Amino acid sequence: MNNLLSAPLQLPCGAVLKNRLAKAAMTEGLADPMNRVTPELLRLYKRWAGNGFGLMLTGNVQVDRHHMERSSNVAIDGNGGLEDLQRLAEIGRQDGAHFWVQLNHTGRQTAMDVNASPLAPSAISLPMAEAGCGQARAMTQEQVADVIRRFADAAAVCRETGFTGVQIHAAHGYLLSQFLSPLANARNDEWGGPLENRARLLLETVRAVRRAVGADFPVSVKLNSADFQRGGFDFEESMTVVSWLSEERIDLLEISGGNYEQPQMAGMGESADHQGKPVTASTRAREAYFLDYARQVKPRASVPLMITGGMRGVASMNEALSSQACQVVGIARPMCTHPDSLGKYLLNGDRQDLPSLERLLEIPRDALGPDIDDATFKRLESFGVLGWYCEQIERIGAGLEPALDLTVLEALQNFQQHKADKTRDWARP
Ligand SMILES: Cc1cc2nc3c(=O)[nH]c(=O)nc-3n(C[C@H](O)[C@H](O)[C@H](O)COP(=O)(O)O)c2cc1C
Incomplete structure (x- = not known):
């Protein structure tokens, strides 16, 4: 087979x-108290870079130290x-x-210990x-x-420090994604209301970034x-924003989905597809969470598409x-694995x-430990399982x-401990 x-x-x-x-992009949590690169971060990327992928993206790098997910x-x-x-x-x-560096501002999804009153489109806190x-704070x-x-x-x-591109994070419920969502953005000025206003911050940001880096970056x-x-940013709105982004001549559009409340980006969250229709267990279990969307958006997108989420097998890729x-x-x-x-x-x-290929295919449910019931699993699922992967990143960095x-419980305990240690050390400017 010709491997595309x-x-x-x-x-x-x-x-x-x-x-x-x-x-x-995967958040690394390996910066120093001034939010700078550490030897651990270098070690992590040295190992990842050995895979020979055409494109490496950093985890989300913040444009404001007072707005970070950790x-x-x-x-x-x-x-x-x-x-x-x-x-x-x-x-x-x-x-x-x-x-490429993934640039982000976390808005209302800022950790409390970073900022107890983070900036957001409106004074609508994350209901979670x-x-x-x-x-x-609006x-x-x-x-x-x-x-x-x-x-x-x-x-x-x-650009000055030698990265070869940037990615603007407008997904997963962070600031630019908050502006897009009528549930988080209740503004009645030119940044809120109709979609063209809610998308204005994203489009203005793309234009400003393009001006800053030049046409060849x-x-x-x-x-x-x-x-x-x-009532949130939905499929139809997303398709319209894609067509607007195409006009801006961006270089790559990565498709994902969900936020803290609905972690669909990792195949979790409620069982509904991007049009709100219920999905069956088999659909949920299949690869490529956003492939259907990509197929539908393609005619509207004159920009290369990247899809992320559940992509595993060479044949399906x-x-x-x-x-x-x-x-x-x-x-x-x-x-991470x-x-x-x-x-x-x-x-x-x-x-x-690759001794345990099946691990690539699923969230490691078996890593939950022997005494975990279904209800506890559901509660732990999004944060606990993400914590499990974060802990693997921490290990590789070390x-x-x-x-x-x-087990997920062990990983969560370690993760909370690392987080507490690092937060204590964090140098507030
Ligand atoms: C530990 C972890 C950290 C993540 N951090 C980020 C991030 O910083 N920025 C981002 O856009 N997505 C982040 N994601 C989402 C991933 O980029 C990706 O969309 C998601 O994991 C689905 O892809 P996968 O099935 O190949 O894991 C993170 C995912 C994990 C597991």
Whole structure:
């Protein structure tokens, strides 16, 4: 079989990805108390970069240190550390890979210990106490303008320090995605109300970033196919925003979905598809959560598409590429369980270092430990299981092997401990 994953891809700005595999963004939690790059982060990317993927994306890097999903991530907001960013860029660019920074502002999904009253489109806090987010404050016009400037400034730093592209995070319920959603954005100025107003912050941010980095530098957007919430940013609106983004000549549109309340990006959340129709267990279990959406949006999108979420098998990835549903395949969680062997397996079919392939196919339910009932699993599912993957990232950064036999409860305990230690050390400016 001709493996389409190995084919290069030229982006609208002229840059070329050497193949169609992308390591999708995953929050690392490995920055220092000033939100700068650490040796642990360098070690993590050295290992991931060895897979030979055409595109590597960082985890979300914040444009404002006061708005982060946790205090231990990298920020680019005038906090220095440019040489370390340069070192990171060099590692990720290994063997001709592209290495892009995912830029983000968390808005109301900011951790309480980072900011108890984070900026948001409106004073509508995240209705999910267990997420531990602060009380949302409505942004002034000046604060909206400041966010746009921050994205542009951070993007310019990415280019200066040797990264080869940027991705603007407009998915998963963070600030730009909050502006898109009528559930989080109740503004009645030019930033709220009809879709063209709710999408204004995203489009203005794309334009400002493009001005900051120039015409030949890849600019990508990660967008939700839907928020999967009644009254939220929905499938039809998402399709319209895609057509507007196409007009902006972005280079790659990554399709995802959901937010903290509906974690569909990881195949969790309620059982409804992007049009709100119930889905069967078999549909849910199948690969590629957003493939159907990509197929439907394709006629409206004159921009290369990347789909991320549940993509696992070489055959189905090839099918997605050959049908032109997408041009790039994004992979996240398997990088935590199999940090060295994915590239060899996906590009060359080499299974040697992949002893437990089935682990690539599902959330490790068996990692929950012996005494967990269904109700507890549901409660733990989104945060607990994400914590399990975060813990593997923490281990790889520390130079250890992933611990596939770690239970979710153990991982959660470790994760909470790391988080508490790092928050305590966090240097509030
Ligand atoms: C530990 C972890 C951290 C993540 N952090 C981010 C992030 O920083 N930015 C982002 O856009 N998506 C993030 N995601 C979502 C992934 O990029 C991806 O959309 C999702 O995991 C589905 O892809 P997969 O099935 O290949 O894992 C994260 C996922 C995991 C498991």
